[in-house]
Amino acid sequence: MRILTIDTSGHILSVALVADGEVVHEVTEQMRNNASAILLTKIDQMLDGVEGLHVVDLIAVVCGPGSYTGIRVSVTVAKTLAYALGKPVVGVSSLSVLIESVADEDVRVAMLDARRDSVFASSSDDLIPEGHYDVADLLARLVNFEGKIKFVGEGALKYEESIVNSGLADFAIEGDVSGSASKSMAQIAMTMEPEEDFHKLSPDYLRKTEAENNLEGR
Numbered sequence: 001m002r003i004l005t006i007d008t009s010g011h012i013l014s015v016a017l018v019a020d021g022e023v024v025h026e027v028t029e030q031m032r033n034n035a036s037a038i039l040l041t042k043i044d045q046m047l048d049g050v051e052g053l054h055v056v057d058l059i060a061v062v063c064g065p066g067s068y069t070g071i072r073v074s075v076t077v078a079k080t081l082a083y084a085l086g087k088p089v090v091g092v093s094s095l096s097v098l099i100e101s102v103a104d105e106d107v108r109v110a111m112l113d114a115r116r117d118s119v120f121a122s123s124s125d126d127l128i129p130e131g132h133y134d135v136a137d138l139l140a141r142l143v144n145f146e147g148k149i150k151f152v153g154e155g156a157l158k159y160e161e162s163i164v165n166s167g168l169a170d171f172a173i174e175g176d177v178s179g180s181a182s183k184s185m186a187q188i189a190m191t192m193e194p195e196e197d198f199h200k201l202s203p204d205y206l207r208k209t210e211a212e213n214n215l216e217g218r
Helices: 035-047 068-085 094-100 135-142 154-158 160-164 178-190 210-216
Strands: 002-007 012-019 022-030 058-064 089-093 107-113 118-123 131-134 149-152 171-174
Touching: 002 035, 002 068, 002 178, 012 035, 012 178, 022 035, 022 178, 035 068, 058 068, 058 094, 058 178, 068 089, 089 094, 089 178, 094 107, 094 118, 094 178, 107 154, 118 135, 118 154, 131 135, 135 160, 154 160, 154 171, 160 171
Parallel strands: 002 058, 058 089, 107 149, 149 171
Antiparallel strands: 002 012, 012 022, 107 118, 118 131
């Protein structure tokens, strides 16, 4: 199976073609709030020389959490391609990709910075349900865990000092797993049922946008 993966949920834009579990072509680029301007160009660039988009069997897109604007752009592009090509599409969690990218038997906790001393987080077991957490509250949930915990993601790097001072008995921190993210994303996508109606695919921010909060505060 040939899977087109799309991720603009963070600081790095990533598009890849993964065939039978291996990354065939990949393009990554640092983003500066320009995902809408460059995403289709990068997909075209990535597929140059492999007969174009019609070789794709499945489209997988990170639908959150992460950058509100980046997620909206990539989900819109994925839905447009699904419609134009008649291809199935699935939405994948950025936290699940982080967890899957670490080949480790330890409990893995994915952390993405959500600002204001908070993170989006989830774990490889039932310790931490996917959600939005204050960093202190998240670490308090883990402090009595007796096994080893591996923290993954840029949120773990940002709040490294808090993790070190939390009282956890056994832990490690691994920030950058971008080298295996596209492959991990494709592996997750293959286990999912595609959306029967691609219109139902939507961003999953895990918290309300600032505009929604401002509206409710009126």
